[in-house]
Amino acid sequence: MIEITSTKIDREKVxxxxxxxxxxxxxxxxxxxxSKTANKKVLRLEYECYEPMAIQEIQKIIEQAKVKWPVLAxxxxxxxxxxxxxxxxxxxxxxxxxxxxxxxxxxxxxxxxKQTVPIWKKEIFEGGEEWVSAHx
Amino acid sequence: xxxxxxxxxxxRDMMGGKEVMIDIEGNDVAxxxxxxxxxxxxxxxxxxxxxxxxxxxxxxxxxxxxxxxxALIPPVSGG
Numbered sequence: 721m722i723e724i725t726s727t728k729i730d731r732e733k734v735x736x737x738x739x740x741x742x743x744x745x746x747x748x749x750x751x752x753x754x755s756k757t758a759n760k761k762v763l764r765l766e767y768e769c770y771e772p773m774a775i776q777e778i779q780k781i782i783e784q785a786k787v788k789w790p791v792l793a794x795x796x797x798x799x800x801x802x803x804x805x806x807x808x809x810x811x812x813x814x815x816x817x818x819x820x821x822x823x824x825x826x827x828x829x830x831x832x833x834k835q836t837v838p839i840w841k842k843e844i845f846e847g848g849e850e851w852v853s854a855h856x
Numbered sequence: 857x858x859x860x861x862x863x864x865x866x867x868r869d870m871m872g873g874k875e876v877m878i879d880i881e882g883n884d885v886a887x888x889x890x891x892x893x894x895x896x897x898x899x900x901x902x903x904x905x906x907x908x909x910x911x912x913x914x915x916x917x918x919x920x921x922x923x924x925x926x927a928l929i930p931p932v933s934g935g
Contacts, residue, residue, distance in 0.1 A: 751935050767934075770864055770927055773911040774934075798934060810935050830935055838908070838927075839934030840865035852933035854866035856903045 737795035738813035747822035770838040886916040
């Protein structure tokens with residue numbers, strides 16, 4: 721399951737979608753909006769996405785993970801639009817036969833997603849706003 | 857050749873529109889990159905600027921057609 725949503729992520733749905741009968745482990749990652757960034761007080765985040773390409777790039781990452789680990793199922797929901805402090809921006813769950821590869825595959829997927837998938841977030845903090853990572 | 861470009865994030869703010877038309881001299885991604893930086897010099901300030909053609913990251917040597925879906929991909933920050 722790959723989902724881009726503008727409403728609150730259904731965590732249970734993501735975990736259920738990653739379940740597999742041959743799996744002995746599901747590792748999940750939840751990315752949330754934190755209140756501080758480099759000592760600035762964050763007010764909210766605004767996410768946007770080039771959706772058709774984002775879904776294809778996520779599919780590519782899942783395929784890469786399947787080459788490296790015995791991944792049985794992956795479920796990802798990424799939220800876009802305006803997110804408040806504490807909101808969940810991404811929920812990701814990976815099932816594999818054993819726990820070690822589920823941790824490794826989960827980390828690989830979230831790390832790679834942050835590098836290649838066309839999704840952007842703007843931090844709105846006290847006194848300004850900035851597209852994250854845009855400038856050197 | 858005039859092409860239509862989708863823009864996102866910091867690049868959209870710099871270019872002032874979700875979709876912009878731009879005239880390029882040549883027919884590849886390198887020509888588009890040159891025209892973009894000529895028309896919108898502030899794009900130089902981005903950490904990186906990738907170009908996607910038909911929803912796939914493209915090399916500078918890739919040729920473009922008028923009907924291609926072209927997008928500017930400033931540094932991504934999902935998750």
